[in-house]
Amino acid sequence: MAIEAFSDQWAQQFKDEINKSSVYKSAAKGWKWKVGLVIEAEPDKNFPESKGVVMDLFDGAARDIKIGSADDARACDFVIVGSYTRWKQVATKELDATKGMLQGKLGLKKGDLPTIVRYTKASQEMTECTTRVPVQWPDES
Amino acid sequence: MARRKLTPKQTVEYADSAPSAFASMLGGLIEANVGSRPEKQKDFDSLEARVGIWVTDIDEGVTLDFQKGHLVVHNGLWPKRDITIRAEAGTVMNLSNLKIGLFGMPVYYDEVGREVAGKLVRGKLRIEGLLGNLATLNTVTRIFSVA
Numbered sequence: 001m002a003i004e005a006f007s008d009q010w011a012q013q014f015k016d017e018i019n020k021s022s023v024y025k026s027a028a029k030g031w032k033w034k035v036g037l038v039i040e041a042e043p044d045k046n047f048p049e050s051k052g053v054v055m056d057l058f059d060g061a062a063r064d065i066k067i068g069s070a071d072d073a074r075a076c077d078f079v080i081v082g083s084y085t086r087w088k089q090v091a092t093k094e095l096d097a098t099k100g101m102l103q104g105k106l107g108l109k110k111g112d113l114p115t116i117v118r119y120t121k122a123s124q125e126m127t128e129c130t131t132r133v134p135v136q137w138p139d140e141s
Numbered sequence: 142m143a144r145r146k147l148t149p150k151q152t153v154e155y156a157d158s159a160p161s162a163f164a165s166m167l168g169g170l171i172e173a174n175v176g177s178r179p180e181k182q183k184d185f186d187s188l189e190a191r192v193g194i195w196v197t198d199i200d201e202g203v204t205l206d207f208q209k210g211h212l213v214v215h216n217g218l219w220p221k222r223d224i225t226i227r228a229e230a231g232t233v234m235n236l237s238n239l240k241i242g243l244f245g246m247p248v249y250y251d252e253v254g255r256e257v258a259g260k261l262v263r264g265k266l267r268i269e270g271l272l273g274n275l276a277t278l279n280t281v282t283r284i285f286s287v288a
Contacts, residue, residue, distance in 0.1 A: 096198075099230040103199050104162025113169050114177075114287035120234045 002136040005088070006039055006051050010133060011065040017129035018062040024129065025060040028122035032058055033111070036073030038081040046138040047084040078111030088137060091130045097123060152176070152185070156206075156215040163196065164203045168214040170237065171205075171284055184284050186210040190277045193218045193225035196233055207281075224278055225269040232260050240288040247282045 003010045018024050037053040052073025056064040066072075073079060082090075086105050089095035098120060100106040108116060116123070153172040155164060175185045188207040195202035195218060204219040205212060218225065226233070235257055240248040249258045260266035271278060 096230065098234055099196075099199050102163045102166060102196060102230050102233075103201065107162070108166075112173065113166065114173050114237075117170060117234060117237045118287045120231070120238065124231070 002134045005091075005135045005137050006053065006067055008067055010135065011053065011067050013133045014130060015062045015065040017132045018057075018065075018126060021125055021129055024122055024125040027125055028057065028060045028119060030059060031119055031122060033077035033115070035078045035080070035111075036076030037087070038070045038073045038079065038109075039087050040070075040081065040083045042084040045084055046141070074110070076110070078116060079109045080106055081109050082106040084139075088139075090127055091133075091135060093131050097127045152210070153212045153214060156213050160214060161201060161203070161216045163199075163201050164214045164216050167194070167203055167205065168212070170287070171212060174284060174287065181284050184280050185212070188277070188280050188284070190223045190274070190281070191219070191221055192277075192281055193222040194233060195225065195227045196230050197227055198229045205281075223270055224274050224281070226266070227269070228260065228266040232257070232266050236282065237285045237287050239282055239286055241283050241286050245283055246279060247286070253288070 003013060035055040035057060037055070039047070039051045039053065041048055041050045050070040052068045052070045054064075054066045054068050054072050054076060055062060080101075082100070082105060086095060086100060090097050090100060090106070095105065097106060101108060152175055153168045155168060157164070160168065171185075175181050185207070186209060189209050190207050192205045192207065193202060194205070202218045204215040204217065204222060206215065206219075226236070228236075235253060238253045239257060240251060240254065242248040248254045257266065261268070268278065
């Protein structure tokens, strides 16, 4: 059954998918920083307010993933910002997150660049995990 | 073409007034690497070469003009390049994850190294100008490496 995009239930399922992934567990070994995703509002897509996804990731596991405000996400060690449409494209495999960052469609606004590059494989697997969560998108309902 | 004003401490300069996201990312990566690791600073200070990187799946590229302790990053491919690397985005990022082994040589026998070597063999990673510039390529790889 599809879940409302970027809801608490979505966050829980996303966390479960990450923790089920042996690829993520291995690729993210040593990671110890919080990651915030800012999903910028797009009122014309029925996504009227920006949201934040706050991910407490530690040593190959997701300890907690919560939905909060954009400011909650901006307070994390690493902050990646994109519009609702871009994040939807990532979650539906229309946009590769690495390519999105190189093209400026997603922006790393905070965090040490060499560190995030070192964990490219982990971030790619995390993207794979989002695609495994069935989502009801607000602009499709 | 507007050039940003250079301050004495600035090691990376962007040739374009609006550097592309890719140019900013590579420039930022090199600046952070060189600033935090003395061995990379030594490589950076000695390197004089023009290196192009073209990302085939986003049709974007940059030219890195290394000038012995100073780097100018250009949007797109500029002429007179010593080396040009052409690969997909994921492979370009993977190049930064090559470990550096004995004698400062990139390691091609671990998982990341084998993946990169495999792309080279299959033509998914193309390096133009390699002949005669192997030492330059190794130096650039060391500067890029975050592993």
